Amino acid sequence: MDIATKNNLFELILALADDELILGHRDSEWCGHAPILEEDIAFANLALDEIGHANLWYALLADLEGEHSQRYADQLVFWREAQDYRNTQLVELPNGDWAFSILRHYLFDSAEIERLNALAECSHPLVSETAAKIRTEELYHLRHTTAWMRRLALGTVISHQRLQAALNQLWPFTGQLFHLSAVPEGLDELGIQIDSARTNWESQVIPFLADCQLRLPDSPVLMQNRQQHSHHLSVLLSEMQSVARLDPRAGW
Amino acid sequence: MINDTQWPRFQVFVQVKPGQPFLDYGSVHAPDAEMALLNARDVFARRPACVAMWVVPAEGIFSKTAQELKTWDGALSSVPAETREPYYVFAKSKSAGTQTLLGQVEANSPEHALLTALKTYKNNKSAFAWWAFPSRLILSSQEQDIPSLYAPADEKNFRLSSEYKTVTAMREIFEQNQDD
Numbered sequence: 001m002d003i004a005t006k007n008n009l010f011e012l013i014l015a016l017a018d019d020e021l022i023l024g025h026r027d028s029e030w031c032g033h034a035p036i037l038e039e040d041i042a043f044a045n046l047a048l049d050e051i052g053h054a055n056l057w058y059a060l061l062a063d064l065e066g067e068h069s070q071r072y073a074d075q076l077v078f079w080r081e082a083q084d085y086r087n088t089q090l091v092e093l094p095n096g097d098w099a100f101s102i103l104r105h106y107l108f109d110s111a112e113i114e115r116l117n118a119l120a121e122c123s124h125p126l127v128s129e130t131a132a133k134i135r136t137e138e139l140y141h142l143r144h145t146t147a148w149m150r151r152l153a154l155g156t157v158i159s160h161q162r163l164q165a166a167l168n169q170l171w172p173f174t175g176q177l178f179h180l181s182a183v184p185e186g187l188d189e190l191g192i193q194i195d196s197a198r199t200n201w202e203s204q205v206i207p208f209l210a211d212c213q214l215r216l217p218d219s220p221v222l223m224q225n226r227q228q229h230s231h232h233l234s235v236l237l238s239e240m241q242s243v244a245r246l247d248p249r250a251g252w
Numbered sequence: 253m254i255n256d257t258q259w260p261r262f263q264v265f266v267q268v269k270p271g272q273p274f275l276d277y278g279s280v281h282a283p284d285a286e287m288a289l290l291n292a293r294d295v296f297a298r299r300p301a302c303v304a305m306w307v308v309p310a311e312g313i314f315s316k317t318a319q320e321l322k323t324w325d326g327a328l329s330s331v332p333a334e335t336r337e338p339y340y341v342f343a344k345s346k347s348a349g350t351q352t353l354l355g356q357v358e359a360n361s362p363e364h365a366l367l368t369a370l371k372t373y374k375n376n377k378s379a380f381a382w383w384a385f386p387s388r389l390i391l392s393s394q395e396q397d398i399p400s401l402y403a404p405a406d407e408k409n410f411r412l413s414s415e416y417k418t419v420t421a422m423r424e425i426f427e428q429n430q431d432d
Contacts, residue, residue: 036259038280038291045294049404139400144290151283 001124008186009124010064011086014076015180015226016115017057018087021077022233023108024050025240026095035098046105046141053134060126078244082234086226088176092233096169099152099162104170106145110208111177111201112138118197122190146208153212160213167209168217175221177201182225261310262288265353268301276342276351276383279310285391293393293401302402305393312389314362317381326367338387339365341372343379351383362386 001009027047034040055073062072091108095101116138119131152159178198181187187194209216244250259281265274277296282288288307297305316324339359342351354373359365365384370377393401413419 036281038282038295042291042294045298136399137404140293140404143400147287147290151287 004186005189006064008181008183009127009190010061011182012180012187012192013057013061013064013127015086017054017061017076018085019091019108019112020050020054020057022085022087022236023091023105024048024054025236026091026101027105029095030101042144046144049137049141053137056130056134060130063126074244078241082229082237083227085229085233085237087229087233088173088179088226089224089228089230089233090170090173090176092230092236093170093173094232096166097162099159100166100169102145102148102152103163103166105141106149107170107174107205108177109138109142109145110205111174111197113142114197114201114204115178115180115194117200118193122192124190127190149208149212153214163212164214167214168219171217172219172222175223176226179223179225259283262292262307263310263313264288264292264296265306265308266296266300266302267304270303273353274304274306274342275353276344280307282307285309289391289393297402298405299408301406303398304395305401306390308385308389308391312385314366314384315381316366318379321370321382326363336360339369339384340387340390341365341369342383343369343373343376344381345376345378346380349380351381356387357384359384 024047027043030043034043058073059069062069116131116135120128122128152163261279263279264277266277267274280291282291292307336358338356341354344351357365357368359368362384
């Protein structure tokens with residue numbers, strides 16, 4: 001692999017890993033606060049799954065860099081500043097209400113499946129294996145969030161209104177979901193087709209939202225790169241990193 | 253009476269390995285059966301092994317304890333024979349035991365299913381309690397659900413709190429402070 005391809009691959013995997021980590025952290029914030037006990041447990045499970053997926057991707061980055069996998073993951077997670085994170089703004093926004101969290105998870109899970117489908121076909125064996133492994137669990141996440149989407153959208157006037165309000169707020173941020181690399185064509189060599197993943201995602205999600213009687217907002221989808229973050233990420237990181245930063249030499 | 257605003261309760265049955273009987277694992281609340289199945293997966297199948305799961309509306313389960321059977325007249329509601337359908341029958345041997353699937357009987361009503369079961373499963377005559385419900389009330393997970401719903405749990409270790417060193421570390425700090 002030439003150096004440019006390696007750099008592109010690193011950037012791509014870092015984006016995937018950071019998405020999983022930050023969404024996993026947001027999911028964990030529902031622990032003890034979800035509307036019912038069963039969903040409290042479900043969101044704790046989702047959090048563990050997403051952070052587990054992030055860990056798999058960080059291990060792959062360590063492998064690319066020839067670093068120790070757990071130490072490298074800790075270094076990336078606890079010692080980077082917000083501007084060095086490559087997650088989408090979609091996952092860093094605060095949880096909002098239940099409808100907001102469910103819609104955000106649905107948009108993410110459905111995009112994640114398509115990204116993983118694209119990666120599972122690529123020529124890098126470790127990347128394709130990891131993608132295929134993560135995909136099995138994401139299929140369950142998507143089933144869970146899809147079931148909730150239908151019930152909130154078609155349930156009561158209030159649940160529908162809340163979901164529509166969440167869509168108005170979240171839809172513009174979906175642009176970053178497939179903006180995984182500054183040079184998308186740089187991944188061609190590995191056989192990773194992110195553009196077709198986006199097309200597949202749109203052809204699934206847009207009709208589903210219409211079935212849910214939700215209207216796509218008029219506001220345009222933002223085409224920002226992944227270096228742009230809201231202030232919410234710094235707030236999240238300052239909490240997530242606080243224990244590790246109390247004593248840099250501490251082990252656990 | 254307390255006004256119960258909770259969602260309906262669904263009983264959850266788990267099959268740990270292919271060929272083994274379904275076992276009662278507990279219950280979940282859910283607005284409908286599909287959500288109950290998903291909730292059941294999260295509550296009961298994340299760590300223990302599982303290959304299939306049933307959810308059944310709790311109100312659809314006919315139940316009799318050995319105590320109740322003593323005074324039960326076994327009166328059958330007059331239901332025409334055409335309504336005969338398959339029922340699943342469960343029993344547990346002890347008060348603290350687990351309701352375990354015995355098998356299937358054909359019956360006209362829950363009462364009829366239990367009477368038939370008492371004759372069919374003579375070995376379990378001294379069971380502590382019995383359950384019966386028509387098979388149509390079951391929502392079951394499917395074979396194709398195994399990879400996404402249950403298989404990932406196989407690779408996840410259940411870690412006991414003793415595996416984390418925090419307690420030992422805290423004790424050391426505590427003892428050190430005592431010495432000072």
